[in-house]
Structures are given as structure tokens and as C-alpha cells.
Amino acid sequence: MRILSLQHINKKYNKADEFAVNDVSFDVEEGEILALVGESGSGKTTLLRLIAGLEHPDSGSISLLGQTIVEGVRSVPAHERQVGMVFQDYALFPHLTILENVKFGLKKAKGNPEQIALETLKLVGLKEDFSKYPHQLSGGQQQRVALARAIAPNPKILLMDEPFSNLDALLKDQVREEIRQIIKKTGITAIFVTHDTKDALSTADRIAILHKGYLQQIDIPKNLYENPVNPYVANFFGKRNEILATPTEEGYYTTFGFIADPEAKKFTGKVLLHFRPEHGEVVQRDGQQLTGKIVKISYFGSHQMVKLADDEGKRVIIRTNPGRSFEGLERANFYLWKYEVEEAF
Numbered sequence: 321m322r323i324l325s326l327q328h329i330n331k332k333y334n335k336a337d338e339f340a341v342n343d344v345s346f347d348v349e350e351g352e353i354l355a356l357v358g359e360s361g362s363g364k365t366t367l368l369r370l371i372a373g374l375e376h377p378d379s380g381s382i383s384l385l386g387q388t389i390v391e392g393v394r395s396v397p398a399h400e401r402q403v404g405m406v407f408q409d410y411a412l413f414p415h416l417t418i419l420e421n422v423k424f425g426l427k428k429a430k431g432n433p434e435q436i437a438l439e440t441l442k443l444v445g446l447k448e449d450f451s452k453y454p455h456q457l458s459g460g461q462q463q464r465v466a467l468a469r470a471i472a473p474n475p476k477i478l479l480m481d482e483p484f485s486n487l488d489a490l491l492k493d494q495v496r497e498e499i500r501q502i503i504k505k506t507g508i509t510a511i512f513v514t515h516d517t518k519d520a521l522s523t524a525d526r527i528a529i530l531h532k533g534y535l536q537q538i539d540i541p542k543n544l545y546e547n548p549v550n551p552y553v554a555n556f557f558g559k560r561n562e563i564l565a566t567p568t569e570e571g572y573y574t575t576f577g578f579i580a581d582p583e584a585k586k587f588t589g590k591v592l593l594h595f596r597p598e599h600g601e602v603v604q605r606d607g608q609q610l611t612g613k614i615v616k617i618s619y620f621g622s623h624q625m626v627k628l629a630d631d632e633g634k635r636v637i638i639r640t641n642p643g644r645s646f647e648g649l650e651r652a653n654f655y656l657w658k659y660e661v662e663e664a665f
């Protein structure tokens with residue numbers, strides 16, 4: 321079921337400014353986790369604030385659970401939208417215990433606030449710590465208190481602004497998984513903002529990618545990565561190689577060798593072949609379709625990255641398994657099992 325719908329949202333802060341959000345429309349399904357990603361200034365936070373009711377759009381409409389909350393100049397005020405918010409710095413009250421912090425959001429809630437707060441702390445795995453103060457907790461635990469405070473009043477939707485940006489790299493993987501599990505256990509619909517593609521790919525069910533206020537693509541992580549709608553999206557989700565090729569009836573001639581592919585006859589002029597490092601494989605047998613001079617091998621434990629150059633010095637990077645040895649080799653052969661073709665001129 322659709323829980324949130326944004327239709328043609330536009331937002332400018334000052335008349336002379338560019339649009340911070342430009343004709344953005346999308347729907348969010350009940351129970352899903354959506355990540356809003358993009359570079360700094362792409363409009364992610366503005367979009368989150370528009371949904372929360374902390375900003376009003378210049379045009380467009382927003383509905384939440386079938387109720388129109390924004391249309392024209394009319395809008396339901398933030399405190400009546402039943403939206404839970406987790407802020408980047410957690411915004412916990414330092415002089416209140418974590419139980420009191422969670423109870424704070426329950427002033428108007430039905431039922432026994434203390435009991436609801438304790439149950440929510442149990443859900444986030446912090447019931448035993450109820451009498452501690454925020455400074456006595458780790459960053460990841462403080463994050464869970466902030467989450468508990470936001471979800472305790474049973475909001476219609478949960479919004480989180482850069483929820484993982486204050487955590488160090490070691491904690492991040494664990495916290496991402498914990499937060500995802502808690503959200504999934506409650507069944508709440510959540511939207512979070514991040515500039516980190518890893519946060520989005522690992523935590524979200526779907527990702528919306530913004531660039532200069534425009535929504536570029538909204539899709540499941542796999543589709544964004546494998547089938548990006550434009551080069552901006554493709555490059556946003558990691559390194560892509562690009563080589564120039566001349567199509568013939570049988571395939572593509574490149575400076576790394578020939579790729580047999582009957583599809584090549586569809587093109588008349590030169591083309592660009594785009595491929596990610598993991599869309600190739602290095603092979604040590606001769607007779608493979610492509611070859612390059614080994615420039616550098618970088619070992620990452622789970623895989624190796626092999627940088628190869630053609631005779632003119634143009635480089636590509638291919639990912640390969642960690643066990644492969646390149647000792648004593650000057651050149652390596654490789655093939656591509658997937659690539660995208662784009663007309664070059």
C-alpha cells in the first residue's frame with residue numbers, strides 16, 4: 321500500500337536561487353526503507369524537511385496515508401503530521417536519562433508513557449540501560465536511543481537525517497544492520513538521507529538519487545547499480561571504466577583487443593563501452609579477447625584490483641579474485657561479461 325506520495329514538488333529558498341528541489345515526484349510503500357542520496361547540495365535534506373513539515377514547497381502536493389498534508393498554500397503543521405524524526409547529531413537531552421529522553425516524545429501519547437518507553441527501549445536492545453545518561457553510551461547506542469524516541473509515539477513514517485555519519489567506520493557496518501533490523505521489526509516506513517552510497521546500498525530497500533534538485537532515478541539497489549538510467553547515476557555508484565571502440569559486423573575493435581559481439585553491427589560510428597571493474601575477469605590463458613600491460617595490482621583481502629594499460633597508456637581496472645597470482649607477468653588477458661554501449665559522438 322502506498323503510504324507517502326509526493327507530486328511535482330518545487331522548492332526555492334530565495335527568488336534568485338536555483339531550485340533546491342525541482343519537480344520531484346515519487347511514492348513510498350508501507351514498510352519500506354527509502355534512502356535519499358546525492359552529493360552535497362542536491363536537495364536531500366530539503367526534501368526530508370518538506371515531508372516533515374519544516375519547510376513548505378513553492379508548488380506541488382504531498383499526501384501521507386491518504387491524507388493530503390500539503391497542497392498549494394495549505395499544509396498540515398509539522399507537529400500534527402505524526403512523523404518521527406532522528407536528527408544527525410541525535411539531539412538527545414544530556415541532562416535526562418535515556419528513559420526520560422524516550423518518554424519526552426510521549427507527552428501526548430495514549431497509554432502509559434513509562435511502559436511504552438521501556439518497551440521501545442527493549443526493542444532497540446537498551447532496556448537494561450534505561451537509567452543511564454546519553455554520555456554514558458557509545459555512539460551506536462545513542463543512535464538507538466534517538467531511534468527509540470522517534471518511534472515510541474508510533475509515527476506514520478520515520479525520517480532520519482544522515483543517521484550513520486557520526487559513527488566511525490568500524491561501528492558503521494554493525495549499526496546499519498541493527499538499525500535496519502529494528503525498523504523492519506516494527507514495520508515502520510522509513511526515509512533516510514545519506515551522501516554515502518554504501519549506507520544506501522546496504523540499508524535501503526529502494527534508493528532515490530538526486531542531482532541539482534532533480535530526481536534522477538528511484539529503484540532497488542541492484543537496478544541502480546546494474547541498470548542506471550544515465551551516466552550520472554552510473555558513476556555515482558562507483559568506478560566505471562570507459563573505452564573507445566569501433567563497431568564492425570562481428571564485434572568491436574578497441575585498443576585492448578577485439579570483442580566478438582554481433583550486436584555491434586547496430587552502430588555506425590564510434591562507441592564508448594562502459595563497464596564496472598567487476599564486469600570483467602582476468603584470465604591467464606592466451607587467446608582471450610582483450611589484453612593489457614599490468615600497471616598496478618591492489619590487494620583488498622576479499623579481492624584484487626588490476627590496473628591494465630593499452631599501448632597508448634589508456635587504463636582500465638578489473639576486479640579479480642584474491643588468490644590469483646601475477647608474479648613475473650607483464651601482461652594480462654581479460655574478457656568482459658557485461659558492458660554498456662553508448663554512441664561516442
Ligand SMILES: Nc1ncnc2c1ncn2[C@@H]1O[C@H](COP(=O)(O)OP(=O)(O)OP(=O)(O)O)[C@@H](O)[C@H]1O
Nearest residue numbers: 333334340358359360361362363364365366367515
Ligand atoms: N535555509 C536555506 N537557505 C537558503 N538556501 C538553502 C537553505 N537550505 C538549503 N539551501 C540550498 O538548497 C540547495 C539544496 O540543499 P540541501 O541542504 O537540501 O542539500 P543536501 O543534498 O541535503 O546537501 P548536504 O548533503 O550538504 O546536506 C543547496 O543549494 C543549498 O545551498
